Amino acid sequence: MTKRGKTRPDDPSGRYSYGGLERIMHERARLGILTSLASNPKGLPFNDLKELCALTDGNLSRHLQVLQEAGIVGIRKSTAKGRSHTRCRLTAPGRRKFLAYLSELEQVVKDALGDESEDGAREGLSPA
Amino acid sequence: MTKRGKTRPDDPSGRYSYGGLERIMHERARLGILTSLASNPKGLPFNDLKELCALTDGNLSRHLQVLQEAGIVGIRKSTAKGRSHTRCRLTAPGRRKFLAYLSELEQVVKDALGDESEDGAREGLSPA
Numbered sequence: 001m002t003k004r005g006k007t008r009p010d011d012p013s014g015r016y017s018y019g020g021l022e023r024i025m026h027e028r029a030r031l032g033i034l035t036s037l038a039s040n041p042k043g044l045p046f047n048d049l050k051e052l053c054a055l056t057d058g059n060l061s062r063h064l065q066v067l068q069e070a071g072i073v074g075i076r077k078s079t080a081k082g083r084s085h086t087r088c089r090l091t092a093p094g095r096r097k098f099l100a101y102l103s104e105l106e107q108v109v110k111d112a113l114g115d116e117s118e119d120g121a122r123e124g125l126s127p128a
Numbered sequence: 129m130t131k132r133g134k135t136r137p138d139d140p141s142g143r144y145s146y147g148g149l150e151r152i153m154h155e156r157a158r159l160g161i162l163t164s165l166a167s168n169p170k171g172l173p174f175n176d177l178k179e180l181c182a183l184t185d186g187n188l189s190r191h192l193q194v195l196q197e198a199g200i201v202g203i204r205k206s207t208a209k210g211r212s213h214t215r216c217r218l219t220a221p222g223r224r225k226f227l228a229y230l231s232e233l234e235q236v237v238k239d240a241l242g243d244e245s246e247d248g249a250r251e252g253l254s255p256a
Contacts, residue, residue, distance in 0.1 A: 014182035016160040016167075026156055031236060032144040038240040038253045039144075054142035099253055102240055105233060108159060112166040112230055125166045125227055 016111065020104030024070055025097065029055060030063050034090070034098050037073065043089030064088060072097060144239065148232030152198055153225065157183060158191050162218070162226050165201065171217030192216060200225060 025034055032053040036044060044052070050060050067073035072094035076087045090098065113125055153162055160181040164172060172180070178188050195201035200222035204215045218226065241253055 013179050016164045016180045017182035018156060018160050018163075021156050021159070023156065026154070028146060028149050028151065028154055031149070032146050035146075035236055035240045036144045039242065051141050052144045054145035095253060098240070102237055102253070106237055108163055109230055109234055109237070112163045112226070114167065125223060125230070 018104055018108060020100060021108075022097070022101055024066065024072070025101045027063075029053060029059065030067060033060070033063055033067065033088075034072070034094075037088060037090045038095070038098060041089075043074075043076075043087045046086040046088065049088055067094070070094075146232055146236060148228060149236075150225070150229055152194065152200070153229045155191075157181060157187060158195060161188070161191055161195065161216075162200070162222075165216060165218045166223070166226060169217075171202075171204075171215045174214035174216065177216055195222070 025031060032055075033049060036049055036052045046060065046064075049055075050057065053060065055063070064073060064075060068075055071091060074089055074091045074094075076089075078085050078087070153159060160183075161177060164177055164180045174188065174192075177183075178185065181188065183191070192201060192203060196203050199219060202217055202219045202222075204217075206213050206215070
């Protein structure tokens with residue numbers, strides 16, 4: 001038993017289940033892809049994304065397909081000067097979903113590192 | 129091309145690969161277990177942990193075994209009044225590893241939501 005309600009063992013069931021961490025976005029490589037695209041609102045060419053996320057062609061293609069099928073990422077293919085280009089960006093619903101995911105991620109960090117309580121005491125891991 | 133160096137497509141390779149998100153801790157259920165234990169430095173009984181993370185007996189046992197084999201979580205079994213009790217807590221190396229993981233997680237959120245740049249402009253997703 002502790003002084004603060006949120007960490008009492010009799011907290012509501014599922015207090016730390018983090019259902020908002022949707023698996024489709026939580027996968028590590030996809031998290032990198034989504035963060036790259038969030039930082040580049042105009043989208044990114046396939047090759048830049050591959051470089052930024054340190055992924056192989058095959059891996060990036062596979063993850064992009066999953067994200068596209070879920071409506072999170074949009075992919076536009078075009079041809080210029082005889083070469084094909086692939087450009088990827090977050091869709092509007094994808095942006096909203098990723099924001100909701102990030103807010104749950106922030107909650108995890110907050111829960112784990114501990115907040116200041118009213119009397120100034122900290123609980124959780126102290127990064128100091 | 130953007131004004132800020134960190135999001136230029138010619139950023140160093142792997143800028144968004146997040147190698148510090150160790151898979152053993154990144155799995156959603158395990159992240160919940162580790163956060164529960166980080167918030168309860170004296171450890172938690174198996175049943176409380178099960179409730180807090182909304183996991184079944186089987187699932188929690190399986191994840192705890194993985195975390196124990198990696199030296200991240202310590203498990204103590206005891207018998208009192210004829211009943212057996214299992215108590216779980218983070219080990220000292222586990223705490224350090226989880227802190228390093230959390231610091232990478234904070235970086236993801238920072239990258240995705242965008243920082244204030246010198247001229248006050250934001251890049252990345254705005255939570256507003």
